[in-house]
Amino acid sequence: MNINKGKVMAKTFTDLVVNIIKNIPRGKVTTYGMIAICAGNPRGARQVAWILHSSSTKYDLPWHRVVNRHGEISFRPSLDFSLQRCLLEEEGVMFDNRGRVDLAENLWWP
């Protein structure tokens, strides 16, 4: 009856973060801090960011739906930067003139 009898369930912070990000609905965004809190580490926002940029190629994560606390893309402008904004706009997320999204409308909370 135990589905997690062996090694199925994710127990590590990283796996938990990955699981949360994969559950982000389309058209919504969330922050590193939110994910970190849900994963059990309110101070682990950096790890969330690290996981995204480092493991985005390993895991199939919608990294473009993850933004910083200001609702803005964190890393410096690049191809991926434009890609993230494009993907979010495709999902109906509107950006401010300063490149920020309206967290009051688009912030997703598990």
Add this chain to the structure above:
DNA sequence: GCATTGACTCTAG
């Protein structure tokens, strides 16, 4: 096992 790094967040000025 230690030192460095990182797409963060918070507080203070």
Add this chain to the structure above:
DNA sequence: CCTAGAGCCAATG
């Protein structure tokens, strides 16, 4: 609004 410093945790070398 912007800058500076400190804190926190995990992966990498």
